[in-house]
Amino acid sequence: MSSRTLVEKIIAEHCAEGKPVPGEEIGIRIDQTLTQDATGTMAYLQFEALGIPKVRTKLSVSYVDHNTLQTGFENFDDHLYLQSIASKYGILFSRPGNGICHQVHLERFAVPGDTLLGSDSHTPTAGGAGMLAIGAGGLDVAVAMGGGLFYLKMPELVGVELRGKLLPWVSAKDVVLEILRRLGVKGGVGRALEYKGEGIRNLSVPERATITNMGTETGATTSIFPSDMVTLEFIRFQKRRKDWEPLSADKDAVYDESLEIDLNELEPLVAKPHSPGNVAKISEVEGIEIDQVAIGSCTNSSLRDMMTVASILEGKKVNPGVSLIISPGSRQVLVEMAKNGGLDSLLEAGARVLEATCGPCIGMGQAPPSGGISIRTFNRNFEGRSGTRDAEVYLVSPEIAAVSAIKGVLTDPRKMKSPPKIRLPLAITPDDSMILRPSSNPENVQIIRGPNIKPLPTRGELSQDLSGEVLIKVGDNVSTDHIMPAGAKILPLRSNIPAMAEHVFESVDPDFVKRAKEKNGGFIIGGENYGQGSSREHAALAPLYLGVKAVIAKSFARIHEANLVNFGIVPLTFKTLQDYENLHLGDGLQIRDVKSALGEGKDTLICHNVTLGKEFEVVYNLSERFRKILVAGGLLNYTRSTSK
Numbered sequence: 289m290s291s292r293t294l295v296e297k298i299i300a301e302h303c304a305e306g307k308p309v310p311g312e313e314i315g316i317r318i319d320q321t322l323t324q325d326a327t328g329t330m331a332y333l334q335f336e337a338l339g340i341p342k343v344r345t346k347l348s349v350s351y352v353d354h355n356t357l358q359t360g361f362e363n364f365d366d367h368l369y370l371q372s373i374a375s376k377y378g379i380l381f382s383r384p385g386n387g388i389c390h391q392v393h394l395e396r397f398a399v400p401g402d403t404l405l406g407s408d409s410h411t412p413t414a415g416g417a418g419m420l421a422i423g424a425g426g427l428d429v430a431v432a433m434g435g436g437l438f439y440l441k442m443p444e445l446v447g448v449e450l451r452g453k454l455l456p457w458v459s460a461k462d463v464v465l466e467i468l469r470r471l472g473v474k475g476g477v478g479r480a481l482e483y484k485g486e487g488i489r490n491l492s493v494p495e496r497a498t499i500t501n502m503g504t505e506t507g508a509t510t511s512i513f514p515s516d517m518v519t520l521e522f523i524r525f526q527k528r529r530k531d532w533e534p535l536s537a538d539k540d541a542v543y544d545e546s547l548e549i550d551l552n553e554l555e556p557l558v559a560k561p562h563s564p565g566n567v568a569k570i571s572e573v574e575g576i577e578i579d580q581v582a583i584g585s586c587t588n589s590s591l592r593d594m595m596t597v598a599s600i601l602e603g604k605k606v607n608p609g610v611s612l613i614i615s616p617g618s619r620q621v622l623v624e625m626a627k628n629g630g631l632d633s634l635l636e637a638g639a640r641v642l643e644a645t646c647g648p649c650i651g652m653g654q655a656p657p658s659g660g661i662s663i664r665t666f667n668r669n670f671e672g673r674s675g676t677r678d679a680e681v682y683l684v685s686p687e688i689a690a691v692s693a694i695k696g697v698l699t700d701p702r703k704m705k706s707p708p709k710i711r712l713p714l715a716i717t718p719d720d721s722m723i724l725r726p727s728s729n730p731e732n733v734q735i736i737r738g739p740n741i742k743p744l745p746t747r748g749e750l751s752q753d754l755s756g757e758v759l760i761k762v763g764d765n766v767s768t769d770h771i772m773p774a775g776a777k778i779l780p781l782r783s784n785i786p787a788m789a790e791h792v793f794e795s796v797d798p799d800f801v802k803r804a805k806e807k808n809g810g811f812i813i814g815g816e817n818y819g820q821g822s823s824r825e826h827a828a829l830a831p832l833y834l835g836v837k838a839v840i841a842k843s844f845a846r847i848h849e850a851n852l853v854n855f856g857i858v859p860l861t862f863k864t865l866q867d868y869e870n871l872h873l874g875d876g877l878q879i880r881d882v883k884s885a886l887g888e889g890k891d892t893l894i895c896h897n898v899t900l901g902k903e904f905e906v907v908y909n910l911s912e913r914f915r916k917i918l919v920a921g922g923l924l925n926y927t928r929s930t931s932k
Contacts, residue, residue: 292538293445293537294535294537296541297535299314299442301401304317305437310478310544313913313914315439317403318345318404320347320403322349323348323429324407325350325353326354327426328407329366332370332377332430333744334430335377340433345432346402347380349380349389350379351386354650356652361738362783365741366738366740371383376733386644389586391589391621394413394493396720398523398531401420403420403438405424407428407429409847410501410587410667413586416493416501416513417496420510422438422510423504425823427825428854439911439913443508447484447543448549450463450484450486451549452550453487453490454491459498460496463498463549464499464503465557469567470547473506474506474507478509479509480512481500481503481508481511481512482537483496484536492518493519494522494590494591494593495592496513501587504667505565514534515534525715527717558570561671563669564683571700575698575699576697578609578697579661580656580660582613582615584617584649585665585667586646586667588665589616594614595711596710598634598711599708599711601639601690604637606638607694614639614640614641615647615648648664648674650673657679664683665684668821669681669683671795672795685701741784745833749921750883754837758811758873760800762814762818764815765815766814767820768821770795771792771831772791785826785829789834809835809837814840818845821845837857840906841859842861842868856918858882859908862907863906864904875897876897879895879906889912889915892905
């Protein structure tokens with residue numbers, strides 16, 4: 289047998305359909321799933337629609353970590369729905385306050401060599417513990433919970449060799465920012481990043497998880513580290529020794545591409561507004577006055593991160609001009625901080641400690657001031673995501689964040705006299721009392737549905753011809769935040785698509801929804817990497833509700849393209865990029881024989897610009913299965929028809 293990479297080994301164990309050749313579609317078995325409440329309500333409505341009495345995975349966990357700001361009844365209602373669904377269908381339920389899904393899953397459930405599918409784009413966090421963890425839309429996760437395969441194109445494999453050891457004040461966040469500096473926000477599309485080399489021995493599992501978490505921002509399918517003695521140490525710490533097994537690539541494994549990073553040469557880095565890929569050295573931007581520092585999110589909220597910050601802040605005070613916000617990643621992290629004095633250090637310094645949730649990362653509270661400068665240890669800094677449209681957000685390491693909070697300006701942490709001394713416990717006693725087990729009498733469980741929960745929007749079979757006007761034309765790297773905003777105002781509507789649809793493209797074009805309704809739907813025109821960022825399928829569901837028939841873009845982000853297909857919206861790309869320039873708002877378009885072409889596998893279609901009297905070619909790069917899903921009008925229709 290030829291030598292294999294780590295990703296190839298795990299896929300070989302789980303591949304049930306197709307051949308794992310880069311670019312070819314494969315169907316893999318899923319061992320575990322996770323959902324969070326911003327995407328989970330819709331995922332479980334979809335699971336119910338499948339009519340399956342119990343989940344068929346080894347483990348499925350429903351987390352409440354996004355929408356815990358209860359300014360109205362909607363969020364609490366949905367929490368009750370999620371809890372009752374979990375109890376009835378055999379799912380573990382992580383209660384509000386227990387922590388961020390990725391941090392808790394890493395601590396309590398990550399199993400090296402297993403597959404994890406999550407309805408959150410940062411699911412690859414668990415790759416820090418040797419899992420093949422992939423983010424997807426909620427409908428894909430619902431199907432996986434029902435025992436179905438997860439289909440994806442086999443990614444190209446990038447071997448990332450780490451050499452050396454990080455210098456003081458340089459952290460894992462700087463490693464992944466260096467990856468983003470090299471690859472950008474679309475350089476990982478169609479790829480998996482597999483870390484190796486002697487340098488990984490010097491990175492703990494929480495540090496590795498920071499790197500795999502934010503690898504998502506490159507567009508990568510997943511990121512993964514081997515399961516080694518460092519992994520064993522972490523899993524033993526969590527009292528889960530039985531879950532560990534050694535797993536790594538063969539020594540002579542061949543990768544499609546290779547990257548090398550000398551950890552000794554790295555220095556502190558910063559992602560400037562408004563993209564995680566807009567990376568610069570701290571020395572190039574230091575000195576900027578700041579208004580806010582936010583530390584936490586699924587990227588940097590581990591006990592190690594928190595205790596690093598506590599050490600830096602010990603005996604010091606937050607600058608009077610700065611608001612410092614701390615979001616621990618889990619209840620376990622918060623409890624251990626309280627036990628070892630770390631929490632005291634934060635509070636005495638003047639930090640505002642929030643509950644263990646996503647919070648500010650998704651615009652759920654703690655928005656910066658008008659025109660403010662906020663530095664955050666988060667993974668995304670898209671315009672407006674913080675809750676303040678004209679704020680400027682910089683992404684940094686916990687070290688930069690803590691030092692800057694003291695100084696009042698963006699500061700190179702290497703100017704401090706001595707690096708932080710991190711106090712970590714030798715052992716802990718895990719407490720899973722806030723993770724509820726499903727009922728042993730599921731037939732007696734009544735599903736709780738609040739008035740905000742509305743039926744799923746559906747679409748019939750695909751029409752033979754598609755026609756309509758160009759409803760909006762957007763540029764490159766439009767994120768799902770642009771399409772379907774998050775935040776305290778809109779996220780509570782996540783289970784009410786008619787209400788949520790009122791906010792589609794709100795920050796890009798306030799007239800979009802009105803136009804879509806007046807024109808009975810139509811087409812969206814996009815640039816490169818359309819739909820990057822969050823996995824939220826609402827960015828496809830809400831346009832579906834408004835009658836969007838197709839999106840024609842220069843290229844698509846992986847998860848969003850799959851979500852469009854899952855809900856019967858045709859994703860097409862320009863055969864000639866100049867044709868993008870020739871389209872304008874209001875142009876009438878018609879594409880004939882789409883249904884027949886998809887059924888026959890004809891990958892080139894003619895789009896007629898009725899307004900200009902011209903035509904141009906559009907193409908798709910979809911598997912036979914994806915084409916069948918589109919013809920059926922979406923994955924739910926397709927699953928029902930094939931399971932009869």
